[in-house]
Amino acid sequence: MQIITNQANKELKEHGNDQFPILVSEEQLSLYDTGSFLWHWHPEIELTFLTKGEMLYQVNNTGYHLKEGEALFTNSNALHTGSMYKRSDCQYLSVTFDPKLIYGFSQSILYQKYVEPIIHDFSLSAIHLNFSESWHESMIQSIQTIISLYKKMPNSYELDISIELQKMWKTLVSDDSIHSAHPAHGKLDYERIKEILSYLETHYIEKIRLADIADHVHLCESECSRLFKRYMNISLFTYLLEYRIERSIEYLSDSSLSITEVAANSGFTDSNYYSKTFVKLRGCSPCKYRKHLHKQ
Template identity: 45%
Template sequence: MQIITDDLQKEKKEHGGFGFPILVSHERLSNYETASFLWHWHPEIELTYVVSGEMLYSINDKTYHLKAGDVLFGNQSTLHEGHQWEESDCEYIAVTFLPKLIYGFEGSLIQEKYVTPITERSGVSSLHLDGSEDWHQEVKEHLLTTIACYESQAKDFEWHVIQQMMQIWQLLFQHISLNEKVGLQQRRNFEQIRLMISYVEEHYTDHITLDDVATAAHLSRSECSRVFKKVMGTSLFSFIQNYRIEKSCALLTETDAPISEIAESCGFSDGNYYTKVFQKVMGSSPSTYRKKNC
């Protein structure tokens, strides 16, 4: 299983309906190819609750080691990805919702005073609620009640879900520091990163140079490398390699194509180099991985 995205890495999955824009979904890392989900984004805010196990979860330029009982706040339209911590599987519940669930209608006082400052002007892309502060536990309790109400599908469950989500938002608003200048720069960098990742997604089968990606993002070579490293926490070259390896994993398990052919179709001109990179990223050779997962 993989998350389906469009050309700009926006997730295509619907997160709730127009009239009630929230979705509660149970996930397990081992259900994904390579026990990880690739970088993607969606316009919804996401609250992740870890049920069991551990995982490494990255949002923009930050990576968190999540453990059972932790909650992670991911702001709207942030790039995020997750993978196993060591060899531990991880079960988690994702609660995704559009900000309008909180503010109701465009231009409302609630939107301008309490929602937009966090979603567009705070500069906060994520927040790890690990129980180190008392209010973290309050958020977790409201989130678990939200999940229970949503899944009950009782006659008036929508009303109770909104009540709980309002309580969560109030706590977030009280404790998130607002920094409008950082927020504007963050959005600018995010747009540049989307262009870079989009180019890699469309051309990973070809030879990609720094000039190619920089041109796609309308940046100089040096600025392209700097912004990518700052936001993503890894080099552009490493990202391209990992993306190609992820794509090759699906071909190894879903097709009978020769490994040399898979390497070439994923942008590796040299089969031996592909095997070397695969070993480094996945911890085994392509042939061993295929035997283990077929």
């Protein structure tokens, strides 16, 4: 299993529907092909509540170590990915909702005064709700209440969820420190990172040069490399290598393909180098991993 995105890395999964745009889903990292989900983004806000284990979560250029009982607020349109901590499984609940459930329509005072300043704050990509602030507990309680209401669906649960979302949002905007606590990153840098990720996803099977990527985002090569490393906390070509390995998992599930063909389909010109890289990143050979896939 893996998250399905378009070429711009936007997740294609529907989060609820137009009538009630919210989705609560039970998630488990071991159900993803490599114990992690790919970089993606969506216009909805996502609340992640850990029920068992720990996980490493990255939103834009900031990493978070989430533990059982903690939660993460991920802002609208923020790039994010998650992976196992020390290769141990993790279970969590994801609450993904359109902020329209809070403000109603874009001309409303609720949107202009309380919601727009948050969702358009590119420095506020995420908030780790780890009880380091007194208001974190109230936020987590609201998340748990929303999850419970969504699961049980009592009479007027839609109203109750909307009320709880507004209550949570009031807690959020009432804390003056949330903006100053997060370093600023410009919208242009964010858009360039999305363009780079889109380029890599489209061309990963081909030979990719730094010059090609830099030209694509209208930067010199050195600044392109620095921007990616600064924003993603990983070098550009290390990310590409990991992405190619991630994509190769899909081809390994097809037993009709040889390891050489899997390597070629994933952007590797040398199958031996592919196998060595796979062992380094996944802890076993492609053949062994393929056997594991077929046992599932």
